[in-house]
Amino acid sequence: MKKSWILIVSFLVVGLVFSPSAWCKSKTIKIGINAPMTGDIPKVGEGTKFAAQMWLEDINKAGGLKVGDKTYKVELVLEDNESKAESAVKAATKMIVEDEVLAIVGPQASKQAVPAGAVCNSYKTPMISPWSTNPDTTKDRPFVFRGCFLDPFQGPVLANFITQEFHFSKAAVLYDVASDYPKGLAEFFQEAWEKLHGAGSVVAYESFTTKDTDFSSQLTKIIRSGAEVLFTPQYYNEVALIVQQAHELGWNKPIVGSDSWGSAETVKLCGEDCYGLFFSTHYAAAGATGDTKAFIDRYNKTYGYVPDDVGALTWDSIRIVQTAIQNCGEITGKIEKDRQCVRDALAKIKEFDGITGKMTFTEEGDPLKCAVIVRISDKGEFEFYKSVCP
Amino acid sequence: MQINNSLSPENKRLADRLRDSFAQVPLLAWLCGVLGAVLLERFFGDPLTEILGLPKIPALFGAGIVLKKPQLIPGTVAFLFLIYVVPVIVIPRLFGSILNRLAGWFFRLSPAVSVAIHLTLLYMILSLWADISxxxxxxxxxxxxxxxxxxxxxxxxxxxxxxxxxxxxxxxxxxxxxxxxxxxxxxxxxxxxxxxxxxxxxxxxxxxxxxxxxxxxxxxxxxxxxxxxxxxxxxxxxxxxxxxxxxxxxxxxxxxxxxxxxxxxxxxxxxxxxxxxxxxxxxxxxxxxxxxxxxxxxxxxxxxxxxxxxxxxxxxxxxxxxxxxxxxxxxxxxxxxxxxxxxxxxxxxxxxxxxxxxxxxxxxxxxxxxxxxxxxxxxxxxxxxxxxxxxxxxxxxxxxxxxxxxxxxxxxxxxxxxxxxxxxxxxxxx
The missing domain is CATH 1.10.3470 (ABC transporter involved in vitamin B12 uptake, BtuC)
Structure with a gap:
């Protein structure tokens, strides 16, 4: 009994002695990163983390973040949202309440960004989702912003591009009915296409379910329908299967995709079948110039692969937050006031010069920015082909 | 071997003694103990975190702090010990017999009243605990x-x-x-x-x-x-x-x-x-x-x-x-x-x-x-x-x-x- 008391007392003494007594609360600016480090899309989480770390390196090299005439240390608070809605909500709440972050970057996927956005809005904390394309994420939420263009913009961009480039009038669509993003984009594309070419010009509108791997029945229908082009807004793992199976079944017309194609894995899995195909995205890695090239080269050198759009959009989003904090002019240390100030500064940002294009926020918190049409070159690189602006 | 032999009876005696001394403690006393802990946290949590150099009251028993900043482990342990462990042991120990009689009185009055009192205590504990953040x-x-x-x-x-x-x-x-x-x-x-x-x-x-x-x-x-x-x-x-x-x-x-x-x-x-x-x-x-x-x-x-x-x-x-x-x-x-x-x-x-x-x-x-x-x-x-x-x-x-x-x-x-x-x-x- 005596021994245990001595142990406890010594623990307390050690606790008192070694605790850093001067805890500086107001001297650091904390920025939250809400990323899917585990779960369905860990690669997205990794890209987010790496881009954020590169940004932190820059800030630390400069000795801190200069706001007004004071320099503050910056701390990143990374939380794993496990690619689950409930964990994203918990992570956002934890960062806001416990860590007292000034602003949050992420979550990336809409299924987490929509509920996390509600939390951030109710706690009056600015949040910017780099990658979420669901209109609900920012709708009626003054504190929530996003770093990418929306599907209602991307659908018409692709429809116009195909019409102008190939002069086709009959299109087919193949999409995943169980997944939020492909389904939404497929609908917007169909709407835009039928506006251009009249009702019924989407001759085949076929769907499948997440984790399906055999698309032959849908593709056969599409081939029989007499479509001239196939649009498939899928993720990289499905793109490879769809393109390869289409070619095996004798499809030799163009296949067009959306920004979800823009992963380094697409070409790795798809191989030569994907060469020469077009898709719309946020930026083109091959043939990039200026800041974009500098970012890509640095990322490639540090982490060993060319960053996909998540990395680039996260980089832009976190720099937008930085700009907003600096535009704010003063950090008072009262977190509610500072958050409001950052939010107001974010809403006022005009012509922000990001590596994925120039951005200006609308009232909803969505950016007006250009889309890029990319061609997969014969070397398997994503080549800039054309830029389409709203 | 020798150390083991010499320790195990002593350990056993300690465990037995602990069990004996807490065997007479009713649920009511435990609930009061935990209530004491959350009240203590509510009123003295903030000053104590400042003394111990913690950034905030540990949200979920300090796990987050411990995983991120290992240098805060002693402070967190001290906090948990003072705020949670001490009242949960001391209150049932001191007031165990009084509360036992009280529990008996409630129980004889009507089991429904007793249940209601226990549930009210439980709700007070949870809401006070959750009120922190x-x-x-x-x-x-x-x-x-x-x-x-x-x-x-x-x-x-x-x-x-x-x-x-x-x-x-x-x-x-x-x-x-x-x-x-x-x-x-x-x-x-x-x-x-x-x-x-x-x-x-x-x-x-x-x-x-x-x-x-x-x-x-x-x-x-x-x-x-x-x-x-x-x-x-x-x-x-x-x-x-x-x-x-x-x-x-x-x-x-x-x-x-x-x-x-x-x-x-x-x-x-x-x-x-x-x-x-x-x-x-x-x-x-x-x-x-x-x-x-x-x-x-x-x-x-x-x-x-x-x-x-x-x-x-x-x-x-x-x-x-x-x-x-x-x-x-x-x-x-x-x-x-x-x-x-x-x-x-x-x-x-x-x-x-x-x-x-x-x-x-x-x-x-x-x-x-x-x-x-x-x-x-x-x-x-x-x-x-x-x-x-x-x-x-x-x-x-x-x-x-x-x-x-x-x-x-x-x-x-x-x-x-x-x-x-x-x-x-x-x-x-x-």
Whole structure:
């Protein structure tokens, strides 16, 4: 009994002695990163983390973040949202309440960004989702912003591009009915296409379910329908299967995709079948110039692969937050006031010069920015082909 | 060897002494102890964190701080010791006998009064604890909902002994029904248009939304209950798994609930009292159900269906009843879940949710209300606390499960009766 008391007392003494007594609360600016480090899309989480770390390196090299005439240390608070809605909500709440972050970057996927956005809005904390394309994420939420263009913009961009480039009038669509993003984009594309070419010009509108791997029945229908082009807004793992199976079944017309194609894995899995195909995205890695090239080269050198759009959009989003904090002019240390100030500064940002294009926020918190049409070159690189602006 | 020999009797004596000195402590005293701890935290938590150099009051027993900044470990341990351990030991020790007499007095007055007093104390503890931060509140709400889900699954998997995988489907049915109900009647949104009824009615009608969710889930459960007359074991597991996928794909293809995009902006009706009342109701009703004649019939069906049939147990009725009952509570939990997150999408109710719920049931213990509570609380908190470890979390928790399965194959606290009367009764001197 005596021994245990001595142990406890010594623990307390050690606790008192070694605790850093001067805890500086107001001297650091904390920025939250809400990323899917585990779960369905860990690669997205990794890209987010790496881009954020590169940004932190820059800030630390400069000795801190200069706001007004004071320099503050910056701390990143990374939380794993496990690619689950409930964990994203918990992570956002934890960062806001416990860590007292000034602003949050992420979550990336809409299924987490929509509920996390509600939390951030109710706690009056600015949040910017780099990658979420669901209109609900920012709708009626003054504190929530996003770093990418929306599907209602991307659908018409692709429809116009195909019409102008190939002069086709009959299109087919193949999409995943169980997944939020492909389904939404497929609908917007169909709407835009039928506006251009009249009702019924989407001759085949076929769907499948997440984790399906055999698309032959849908593709056969599409081939029989007499479509001239196939649009498939899928993720990289499905793109490879769809393109390869289409070619095996004798499809030799163009296949067009959306920004979800823009992963380094697409070409790795798809191989030569994907060469020469077009898709719309946020930026083109091959043939990039200026800041974009500098970012890509640095990322490639540090982490060993060319960053996909998540990395680039996260980089832009976190720099937008930085700009907003600096535009704010003063950090008072009262977190509610500072958050409001950052939010107001974010809403006022005009012509922000990001590596994925120039951005200006609308009232909803969505950016007006250009889309890029990319061609997969014969070397398997994503080549800039054309830029389409709203 | 020598050290071991010399230590073990002393250790044993210490353990015995501890057990003896706390054997006479009634539940009332323990609750008072914990209440003391949360009050202490409320009034002296902030000054103490400053003295110890902690950035804030540790939200979930300091796990977050410890994982991020190891240099704060001594401070955190000191904080936990002073705030939690000291009052929880000192108060029952000092006031144990007085509170024991008090508990006896309450009990003789009326067991119902005694139960009410215990529950009030429990609610005070939870609300004071959760009041410290919004993060605690959210975690607590989700944990309480997990208790309902786990308990309802235990009725089928533990008490009836069928391996049902359909619970995420029931949750989804409840969550969507309750969400559609509240969104349709009380919210101006773009899916269902303007609110149908005045908004101030919303919180009063919310129980109806939950019950409706439960009823729809129960109707869905008939689809599982009927095949369960003919199949058992693996086959029923497969059928119920199919049910889960069917529910998920139906919702994904239903345009009026916005398919895979999910429903958002549910009204904020679920505060702590609501979750607490529903959880207490679920525990109380499910506990009474499993201790009733029907509950014993469930056990009979599990142990030997043919013998039970021969002994006049109506096995069909029993099975249907158990499935409907369990699905009802899962539906209620789903409705609460949707209104805590204020967002539902079909992707949430997939195989991962199933794994979570099954893990809670089997970790805590089959055929036991205690077990379900312990399993749900420990895995929810553990999952949240270990989240910063990222990928290692998914190694540590399964490892724990494996260890439990090796050393306690039926779960931590299995086959134990949850007797409320015994729990609140004062301890008698032996």
């Amino acid at each position: 919004g993060y605690r509140l959210l975690t607590l709400k989700l944990t309480l909902i997990a208790v309902i889900v786990t308990l309802s699954l235990n009725v089928i998997n533990g008490y009836m002994g069928e391996f049902s995988c359909s619970h995420p489907g029931f949750l989804a049915l409840g969550a969507y029904t309750a969400s559609v109900f509240t969104l349709f009647f009380f919210v101006d949104d773009k899916v269902f248009g303007a609110a149908f009824l005045p908004k101030f009615l919303g919180p009063f009608m919310f129980p109806l939304a939950l019950i409706l969710g439960g009823v729809v889930a129960a109707i869905g459960a008939i689809a599982i209950a009927i095949p369960s007359f003919r199949t058992r074991g693996d086959y029923l597991a497969i059928i119920s798994l199919a049910f889960m996928f069917i529910v998920k794909s139906i919702i994904e293809n239903l345009e009026f609930v916005r398919g895979p995009r999910g429903l958002s902006s549910q009204p904020n009706y679920v505060d702590l009292p609501t979750v607490f009342i529903w959880t207490v109701a679920a525990v109380w009703i499910i506990n009474n159900f499993v201790r009733s004649t029907t509950g014993k019939a469930l056990n009979a069906v599990r142990d030997d269906e043919m013998a039970a049939d021969a002994m006049t147990v109506n096995t069909r009725r029993t099975k249907i009843l158990a499935f409907l009952f369990a699905a009802f509570w899962a539906g209620v939990a789903g409705g609460l879940f949707a209104h805590v997150l204020r967002y539902v999408n079909p992707g949430t109710f997939g195989i991962q949710k199933l794994a979570e719920v099954l893990a809670m049931v089997y970790f805590g213990g089959l055929n036991s209300v205690y077990g379900s509570i312990v399993g749900a609380v420990s895995l929810s908190l553990l999952g949240e606390v270990l989240r910063p470890l990222e990928i290692f979390k998914w190694i540590i928790i399964p490892l724990l499960l494996i260890l439990v399965m090796i050393y306690r194959p039926t779960g931590l606290i299995a086959f134990k009766d949850f007797d409320v009367m015994k729990l609140i009764r004062p301890k008698e001197k032996t």
